[in-house]
Amino acid sequence: MASEPAPNDSQRTPPKAPGLLRSSGVVGVMTMLSRVLGxxxxxxxxxxxxxxxxxxxxxxxxxxxxxxxxxxxxxxxSQAFVPVLSSYREAQSMSDVRRLVNAVAGTLGVVLLGVTIVAMIGSPVLTWIFAPGFSDEPEKFALAADMLRITFPYLLLISLTAFAGAILNSYDRFAVPAFTPVLLNLAMIGAAIFLSPLMETPVMALAWGVFLAGALQLFFQLPFLMRLGLLPRPRVDYRHEGVRRVLRLMAPALFGVSVSQINLLLDTVLASFLQTGSVSWLYYSDRLSELPLGVFGVAIGTVILPNLSRKHAAEAPEQFAATVDWAIRAVLLIGVPAALALCLLAEPLLATLFHYGEVTDRDVVMSAQSLRAYSLGLLAFMLIKVLAPGFFARQDTRTPVRIGVMAMVANMVFNLALIVPLAHAGLALATSLSAWLNAMLLWRNLRREGAWQRQAGWLRFLGQLAAANAALAAVILFMGAPVSQWLAMTGLARAQSMTVLVGSGVVAYFAVLALVGVRVRHFRLH
Structure with missing residues (x-):
C-alpha cells in the first residue's frame, strides 16, 4: 500500500525527543494496561x-x-533494525529512509511467509520438537498440532507489527507500539468467552483468537506509519545496503537478546515429560513474573535502544555511558521490590488471579513453587533487557551471542541437575540462574569496553534501595495471612485483601525512598 506524501528532505529534522523518564513512563503505562489485561x-x-x-x-x-x-x-x-534505521535517520535523506523501509518490509515479508507455510504443513513435527513428551498422549499431541496450524500465522502478522513498531519507536512514537498488545488480550478474552461455547472443541477458540489478534495488531499501526510518511511499499531487495546490514546484525542477535526466551522454551520441552499440569504451572508463574519485566524492563530497554543508537552515531561516548548507568539504576529501583514481592506473595497472588473454575488448590501451590524460582531471576531478566541494547546500539552482536551461548549451555546443565529433585520448579530455578550468568557477563563486558561507567552516587543509592525494600518486606510479612486462609477466601475477599496489601507495600516503599532522599528529578535524563 502506498504511503501518503511525506515532508521533503529539508524538513526531516525531528523535534526534540522527550526525556527517557517520560518516554519510559509512557511505555510503562501502556504496557501496564496490556499486562493487566493479559x-x-x-x-x-x-x-x-x-x-x-x-x-x-x-x-x-x-x-x-x-x-x-x-x-x-x-x-x-528489532535489535538489528533500529540501530540501522537510526543511522539512516541521522545521516541520510528521508528518501533513503523510505527506500530502506520498503526493502526491509518486502524482504522480511517474503521470508516470514515462507516460514509460515512450511510450519503449518509441518505442525506435527514442530509439536514433537517443542513438546516431545506429548507423544505419549496421542489426543493431547493431535490437539496441539491442530491448534499450531491456526496460531502459527501469528508469527507472520506480529513480526510485521514489530517492524512497524520499530519504525515508530525510532521516531520516538512509543505509545502506539506499547498499546498494541492490548488487542491480543482482548481478542483472546473474547474468543474464550464468546467463541468457545460454539465450538466442538472449546479450547480451539483460543487458537482462532490468537490468529485474529495478529491481524488486528498489524492493521492498527498502519495509520500511524502513514502519518510519518513511512507506510511501506514492500519491495524484495536483498542487495540493499541497509537490508544486508540488518541481516548481518540479525544472525548473532538471534542468541544475544533472546536467550531467556530460549531457556523458557527449553523449560516447556522438559516440562512436557513431567506430570500433567506442569506446563500450565510454569505458564501461570511465568506470566506473573513477566508483569514487572514487561512493564519496566522491556519499557526501559525499548526507550534506550534508539536513544543509545543516536548517541553512538553522534560519537558521544560519555552520554552513552551515562544513559546505560541511568537504565541500570531505573531497573534496580523497580526490579528489586518487584522480585521481593513476587517471592513473598507467590501463593496469594496466584490465588487472587487464577484460583477460579478449573484451577485447584494444588495448582496454586505448585505454580507458587515455580513463581518463587522465577522471582529469584527477575532482576537478571530486567537487567538483560537494558544491558543488551548497550551492544546492539553500537552494532556489536558478537559479544552478546557469545555470552548467550554460554548462558544457554549453563541453563541446560542447571536443568538436568535440578529437574529431578525440584521437578517443574527446578526448571524455573535453572532459568533464573542462567539469566544471572547472562546479565553479569553483559555488565562486565560493557564495563570493560567503557560503554558503562559508574556515575556518582552509587553507594548512597544502594543504601536508599536497601532501606525501602526492608520497609516493603516488613509490611508484607506483618499484614500477610497464611496460605490456607487465602485459598479459603472468596474471589472478592482475595481481591480486596490483595489490593490493601499491595497498596500498603507500595506506599511504604516509596515513602521510605522519599524519606531517604530519592527524588524524581534524579531520574530525568535526555
Missing part, C-alpha cells in the same frame, strides 16, 4: 480451561509462534 486473559483461560490437557496443548501451540516472535521480531530483528 492477567485478565489468563484468569479467563484458567476459569474456562484450568490446567488440564486442553490448556497444556494450547500453551504449547501458542508458545511456539510466540517464542519465535520474541526471538526474531522483537528480539533479533
Amino acid at each position: 492477567l485478565v486473559r489468563d484468569m479467563v483461560i484458567a476459569r474456562y480451561f484450568g490446567a488440564g490437557t486442553g490448556a497444556d496443548a494450547f500453551f504449547v501451540a501458542f508458545k511456539i509462534p510466540n517464542f519465535l516472535r520474541r526471538l526474531f521480531a522483537e528480539g533479533a530483528f
Whole structure:
C-alpha cells in the first residue's frame, strides 16, 4: 500500500525527543494496561480451561509462534533494525529512509511467509520438537498440532507489527507500539468467552483468537506509519545496503537478546515429560513474573535502544555511558521490590488471579513453587533487557551471542541437575540462574569496553534501595495471612485483601525512598 506524501528532505529534522523518564513512563503505562489485561486473559483461560490437557496443548501451540516472535521480531530483528534505521535517520535523506523501509518490509515479508507455510504443513513435527513428551498422549499431541496450524500465522502478522513498531519507536512514537498488545488480550478474552461455547472443541477458540489478534495488531499501526510518511511499499531487495546490514546484525542477535526466551522454551520441552499440569504451572508463574519485566524492563530497554543508537552515531561516548548507568539504576529501583514481592506473595497472588473454575488448590501451590524460582531471576531478566541494547546500539552482536551461548549451555546443565529433585520448579530455578550468568557477563563486558561507567552516587543509592525494600518486606510479612486462609477466601475477599496489601507495600516503599532522599528529578535524563 502506498504511503501518503511525506515532508521533503529539508524538513526531516525531528523535534526534540522527550526525556527517557517520560518516554519510559509512557511505555510503562501502556504496557501496564496490556499486562493487566493479559492477567485478565489468563484468569479467563484458567476459569474456562484450568490446567488440564486442553490448556497444556494450547500453551504449547501458542508458545511456539510466540517464542519465535520474541526471538526474531522483537528480539533479533528489532535489535538489528533500529540501530540501522537510526543511522539512516541521522545521516541520510528521508528518501533513503523510505527506500530502506520498503526493502526491509518486502524482504522480511517474503521470508516470514515462507516460514509460515512450511510450519503449518509441518505442525506435527514442530509439536514433537517443542513438546516431545506429548507423544505419549496421542489426543493431547493431535490437539496441539491442530491448534499450531491456526496460531502459527501469528508469527507472520506480529513480526510485521514489530517492524512497524520499530519504525515508530525510532521516531520516538512509543505509545502506539506499547498499546498494541492490548488487542491480543482482548481478542483472546473474547474468543474464550464468546467463541468457545460454539465450538466442538472449546479450547480451539483460543487458537482462532490468537490468529485474529495478529491481524488486528498489524492493521492498527498502519495509520500511524502513514502519518510519518513511512507506510511501506514492500519491495524484495536483498542487495540493499541497509537490508544486508540488518541481516548481518540479525544472525548473532538471534542468541544475544533472546536467550531467556530460549531457556523458557527449553523449560516447556522438559516440562512436557513431567506430570500433567506442569506446563500450565510454569505458564501461570511465568506470566506473573513477566508483569514487572514487561512493564519496566522491556519499557526501559525499548526507550534506550534508539536513544543509545543516536548517541553512538553522534560519537558521544560519555552520554552513552551515562544513559546505560541511568537504565541500570531505573531497573534496580523497580526490579528489586518487584522480585521481593513476587517471592513473598507467590501463593496469594496466584490465588487472587487464577484460583477460579478449573484451577485447584494444588495448582496454586505448585505454580507458587515455580513463581518463587522465577522471582529469584527477575532482576537478571530486567537487567538483560537494558544491558543488551548497550551492544546492539553500537552494532556489536558478537559479544552478546557469545555470552548467550554460554548462558544457554549453563541453563541446560542447571536443568538436568535440578529437574529431578525440584521437578517443574527446578526448571524455573535453572532459568533464573542462567539469566544471572547472562546479565553479569553483559555488565562486565560493557564495563570493560567503557560503554558503562559508574556515575556518582552509587553507594548512597544502594543504601536508599536497601532501606525501602526492608520497609516493603516488613509490611508484607506483618499484614500477610497464611496460605490456607487465602485459598479459603472468596474471589472478592482475595481481591480486596490483595489490593490493601499491595497498596500498603507500595506506599511504604516509596515513602521510605522519599524519606531517604530519592527524588524524581534524579531520574530525568535526555
